[in-house]
Amino acid sequence: MNRFLRHFKQPFTSVWISLGFVIGCISTVFYYQTLEFTVITISVLIASAYFKPFLNVLLGFILAICCIVVHFYLFYSYKLPNVENNYAYPATIYVDEVISAKQPQYIKATLLKLNGDEIHKFKAPKAMLSVDSEQLIKHGDTFDAAIALKEFRTIKNINVFDNNVHAFKKRILFKGKVLNKQLSILHGASPSIIIKYREFLKRTFQKTSLNWLYYALLSGDKSLMSFENKQTMQSLGLSHLLAISGLHIGLIFSCFYLLCKYTVYILKVRVAQSINLTFFYSFTGWLAAFIYVYLSDFLLSATRAFIMLTCAWVLYFVAKQPLRWRSILYALVAVLLINPFNVLNPGLYFSFIAVAIIYLVIKRLPKTKYNWLSVLLALCIIQVALFIALMPITLIYFSGVSIVGLIINLVAIPLLSVVIMPCLLLITIISTVVDITPVIVLFDNMLRILLDYMDAIPWQYRWLDIAKPRTLYLIAAYIFILIAWFSPFKRLAIIPLCVALVDYMFLPKPLWQLHVFDVGHGLMTLLEKDNQALVYDFGPSYFNRFSRTYSVLIPYLKAHNLTVSDSIISHQDNDHAGGAAHFIKAGFGDSFKRFHPHGITTRCNSLDYNFNDLHISSFSSDKYDNENDNSCVLLVKSPQLTMLLTGDISKARELSLIKTHSLQADVVLSPHHGSDTSSSMEFIDHVNPHTVIHSTAFEGQWQFPSESVVSRYKAINAKQYVTARDGQITVSIYKDGFEVTTARKHESYWFIED
Structure with missing residues (x-):
């Protein structure tokens, strides 16, 4: 013990306090309200009771918590004075940045006055606003307007860019729309030096x-x-x-x-x-x-x-x-x-x-x-x-x-x-x-x-490209480097490596997975098995430029180093097929050849085939006069579980399918995002799912899933998940069952209210 203490010779008190402050900041921001935070806090308390320098570490740790609390309540805790969705707030707006100069303009703005309350610019919240006025606004402009405003909230997926966290770092708390067509703009002074x-x-x-x-x-x-x-x-x-x-x-x-x-x-x-x-x-x-x-x-x-x-x-x-x-x-x-x-x-x-x-x-x-x-x-x-x-x-x-x-x-x-x-x-x-x-x-x-x-x-x-490792392995790697470099007991460096190895060897690994991504109003799913992927639908594309394929699907494939073997488009509606062209442009065109050999604008082939020991059956149709009912329906079977992916079919196609095929499934994607035009009781009784997933937009204009549909699935005691509420939904299949995880529960922080 004396040998150990000699290696920690009387460093300045400020160094120990600083070390505690850094540990406190990282622990509180990432792990507050979790078991990890409790373990870290107790560890610091125990260490401070036995080692005198750790009293200063504890002091720094406490100062960090206080600093975070003060900072959060000063800059990030502003709440809207009225929570009604249709409420128009009178506001004074300062334009920080023009994101898009085309009409309607899209800006990042500081709210200097809101609902009659003046806010000091030092702590004023920021918002992303759509402006559809006759005048063009520029950086540095100030104007008064009525704005529709709500808490900033975007889609939530695992292992891809998180817009919620990005907005928080920029202190963007709200998003909304300027309601005025005519604005009285106070232009900023001459351009700044910058x-x-x-x-x-x-x-x-x-x-x-x-x-x-x-x-x-x-x-x-x-x-x-x-x-x-x-x-x-x-x-x-x-x-x-x-x-x-x-x-x-x-x-x-x-x-x-x-x-x-x-x-x-x-x-x-x-x-x-x-x-x-x-x-x-x-x-x-x-x-x-x-x-x-x-x-x-x-x-x-x-x-x-x-x-x-x-x-x-x-x-x-x-x-x-x-x-x-x-x-x-x-x-x-x-x-x-x-x-x-x-x-x-x-x-x-x-x-x-x-x-x-x-x-x-x-x-x-x-x-x-x-x-x-x-x-x-x-x-x-x-x-x-x-x-x-x-x-x-x-x-x-x-x-x-x-x-x-x-x-x-x-x-x-x-x-x-x-x-x-x-x-x-x-x-x-x-x-x-x-x-x-x-x-x-x-x-x-x-x-x-x-x-x-x-x-x-x-x-x-x-x-x-290498699959994204678990954070535990990152921490273990750096602890290994620190001990190997600084500690007099270099053999202890093997401990974090052993912890990572044990975790890797004994952590249960799913046999295969289904991912239903959060893409707003639309559908994008991915079957994953043995580092191979099958994509079913590609979510929406906006203005033929912005696509969920670029922002969600491709980053996820890269993060997990997956190879796409097959791709399927249920039907040609933009919310399902909008990102398909971008997927081809990114180099995945060959993946459509099995199901769409004559091009992505044609209906999928009806066939049965083996996808890494998963039995895939596709059901196509051209009998209906609407794209929704001609959706390509997919049935995925394994010894452990059966899944049914339904596109946008309505009750008419549902009845036709259950008359000619056996579609019993443990997990089902609700047809047409949970619309009342679908999910008939006859269909629900036939499929008899244990779990239902609704792919919908948060507070979307159609308010999916319909209350009546939710009630019908509830009547058979099916567990229901909604991407609008839960974010990305992943079904992981193991030898003895399956587990459902959601992005907003898996990757949420205490300071971002979902």
Whole structure:
């Protein structure tokens, strides 16, 4: 025990309090009101009773809880004064951002006044609003209007982008519609410095092919990037270069530090010996970094990196040979004090883990004379360390890893640091005085050639899709790294690995699953077995651009590394077939050949076939004069369970089917989303389901499922689930039964009311 305690020699009290604060923030935000939070709290209490330093950890833990409570009630707890859906709120609205400039416009706005109550802009809630007025509104405008408003709530699915959490992080509490056709708009003052700066960047680089890259590097704004640009950078492992982070802030600091230093040297400025020139040089670099962050409109990643720089800079001049890891810890505390809900942001973990790894590797590197070989070796070691340390969290958030990124970054990071960023800064500064378009175009052509060479790398060597691991495995991986690196008892590092292994070996794994995704009004389902998938319907598409296929289905397939063997469209209504064309565009066209050999606009084939030992029977029809009753119906049988997927059939088709086929099923998708035109008592008595799933929109215009349909299924004691209420619904089949899980219960947080 004495040996153990010697390794925890009297660190500053502030360090232990800071550590407790970080643990408290993460535990409270993610696990409050759960068993995990109780276990963590009791563990901290027990540790503080036996180890004196843990009393300070406990203090930090309590401070974190208090900070979260205060922050939540100050900024996130605003409630609508009237909960009636049809109530029109008089409001004063400030336009933060115009999301879509086309009529009707879609804006992100701050509610400065609501229902007669003035709200200070510091704590005013934000809302996403649709505006269909005769005037076009712009960023910075203010106007009074009547608005229909309700709590922000969107679809909820597992392992895909969560709009509810994203809106919460942006403090968007409501969504609604401006009811006025005529608005009295108070236009904002002249464009801000930030807007002028961004317009200047667009003009300066408008004739270049990589203007999206330069604009992102200099402003932090990725709005000029296409989807293809983002995919390319991600597959090459270069996405981190586009977010203003510690690398960029460090480069700005270094550039202006050196510029100031050599300016003083060249000009041979004489100063008194009492003046600390290093402080002067570093202050110039710090000020330049601040301006850079300001021009990025205090982008979260940029602000976080600037706080880290500030902490390191202050500690350097205040303390004698300060430990670098302390500056990282204090910076983390500062970020969480500003907003403890920053723990929801993935960039927080990438940034701080990356900086910590760089510091630790540099500290362990042998002290040798600096030459190009030693620098190259150091870069290689750092890059390998970053690749290994960030891999668990990369798999969690991206369900894959860039294979060539490990090598490309050895070229890209020095190139960005020594050439690209300094040249961009120089070009930007000179362009404020004189037009140097030929130089810019030449620079762009050289960089374009380099990017084309990288883009020519075959996809199979660029990106490896890996199924998203459980969070437990992520935690186990990092505990293993921490114990192996820091603990004197390195053999203990085997414990978290053993816990993860036991969980993997003994956690029951389903034989197969049915996923009914939450897509609003529509239907999108997926059968999953042995890493193979069968898709039945694709949900809606809006304006032929936005599709649930892109936002839900494809991300889910990637997160679980599934191969799609077959795809089926029940019928051609947009809420079922809207995303099919996008699925084909994404490269899944061959999956339609079995059931739609003559094209996706034709009815499915009626056939029986084996899908990984599941017996699939499809029933097609062309006897009816409406698309709904001609829906392709699917019966899925296994020794453990039978499922019936029904499309939009009505009572007429139901009666026809039960007369000619045996359709008894344990789980059924209610026909036509639970409409009263379907689910006749004859059909329900014949199928006799144990579980019924209604795929509907939350507070949709048709109010599905119908109360009469719910009552009819209730009469046979069937358990009912509704995607509008429960989010994505997953039926997992095991040897001895099945289990139903829902997204809103599985992946909900205490601070987001569903």
